[in-house]
Amino acid sequence: MSEYIGDNSRTGSSEESGTFDEWIPSFCARFGHEYFCQVPTEFIEDDFNMTGLGQEVPHYRKALDLILDLEAMSDEEGQDSEEPVSRSIVEHAAEQLYGLVHARYILTKPGLQAMAEKFDHKEFGTCPRYYCGGMQMLPCGLTDTLGKLTVRLYCPSCQDLYLPQSSRHLCLEGAFWGTSFPGVFLKHFKELEDYVDRKNKETYELRVFGFRIADEAPSGTRMRWLRQYPKTSEEQLELQDCEFQIPKVQ
């Protein structure tokens, strides 16, 4: 049903372009689907890219046909004659399939480019942390299996994970972006890392009438380490010791 809501919102353009809506653009244009980028049909048509997805998604063939608009023309006839599977089930399978392909696509060069454009336009939202100064965030999954956890947002500036601000993004499947995406993105766009390194690393400390709170107090600072970065040469040396493991505390 929700597909038709999506259709309504873009009737203006679809009426001109043809008799039916392409599935992928209409899926990405749906309310709450702002985090998705459009996967080109060529990518999906390449069987190599779809390796292993047949086992993960039910009604794989029908879902694939739906995504590629291969049965859109003979929609109702096909349903009556050969298959008892209801359209909503196939629709759901198609969404899952698209999500999983999406997770693969965004790790490719054109996919990263497409996501970078969305990143630049702040379409994934900005970091809620005050000292990050509105840094753009990247969508990220905490698992690559379906149905486990919803999407999280990674801030490259504070290197932390946040929940999406809007509830319509809170229910998106994390596996549709995958666990590797922020890492690959950071490694692909080196300038982002450099930019983050140059940012000032200001932190907050609780104060009462201008005075620090003692470490001994229950509300004393316990989390400073999380936002701390090596500054002095001594700390740099310490950082080198941390290359492979954490040294013992004397």
Add this chain to the structure above:
Amino acid sequence: MADVEMTEARLDTAEGSISSEYVEFWIDLFLGRKGHEYFCDVDTDYITDRFNLINLQKTVNKFTQVIQYIVDELDDGVLEQMSSARLEQLEHDARKLYGLIHARYVITIKGLQKMLQKYKEADFGRCPRVYCNFQPLLPVGLHDTPGVDCVKLYCPCCEDLYIPKSSRHSAIDGAYFGTSFPGMFLQAFPEMVPPRPVKRYVPRIFGFELHKQAQVARWQELQRRKLVHSLEQRGIDGGWK
């Protein structure tokens, strides 16, 4: 029920307002306004006590009138004679003054109790950080002078500052809560200090951690262990989870 009683009391004191049945206190109107969810109800006794208002006289024009307006003791006759521009100014001043008194009130015992209630109901929102597990936040200002910066939210779990989700809230002046409020609050209710999460995120590619980020994360963990060590030597449990 309390509302009805208050309204009646109000009707007794002001003659001009009998015409309208539904007179409400200015403070209640102010608190009921959309976007004012962070504010708590300041006792009228507190507002009318001159001692609590020391040094606030300079912040607004016609200070006494504004105070009377806030506690609804201003004669309706006076109000009716005012031009609409003056009324607007009065309303604006009243909001500012209420905010500044509010900042003082919330660090008193009574104010802290009221804020505790709001904190327990997560009226100030919850921490967006994943590993903080929906920890309720506390409002805080970065400056005590009005007009400098907007209100921020302090998370007692990750000890960091966040910008309020809604633009209605992020536009409130930070001075209306003050710089000392969260510190005072957690000193007053140490049992409200949550255990700090040790878990953190390191970006991975196909399960392998990014070396540079992981190295910094290890260094940060080392700093944490040092802190644990130094606290242990003083016999203090850091309260991590």
